[in-house]
Amino acid sequence: MLQPCPGSIYNVTDDNPASRAEVMAFAASLLRSSSDAAMSNKHSADRRTDAGRQEHIADGIYSQSAALQVVDAMCNKGSPSSVCKPAEKRVSNHKIKAELGLTWDFPSYAEGLSAIHAGDMRPFD
Secondary structure (H helix, E strand, O other): OOOOOOOOOOOOOOOOOHHHHHHHHHHHHHHHHHHHHHHHHHOOOHOOOOOHHHHHHHHHHHHHHHHHHHHHHOOOOOOOOOOOOOOOOOOOOHHHHHHHHOOOOOOHHHHHHHHHOOOOOOOOO
């Protein structure tokens, strides 16, 4: 920040350019892992019964359906998610880091999402 270049454009991204699908898959895996742990604790006794198994299956179907609805809403078309392919680009943050000397608390999307998942609320805490 000591030698800014007025009028320059900087890409503010992490150090790990990734596709939207990669980021969403990683986020889903974090949610799935905590959901599985919660389900394990909540339904450990119920899973031995038919009712418990049916409830567990229903939870999984609901989660999958909800995820597809989110993707469709992101497409803003209401079309099936397999048809919706929003444009995406992978960009480099080399210029902003080199010219302004910035560093990130969480250099990759995986580190950032993991921190949020673990309860890190910066800068809102």
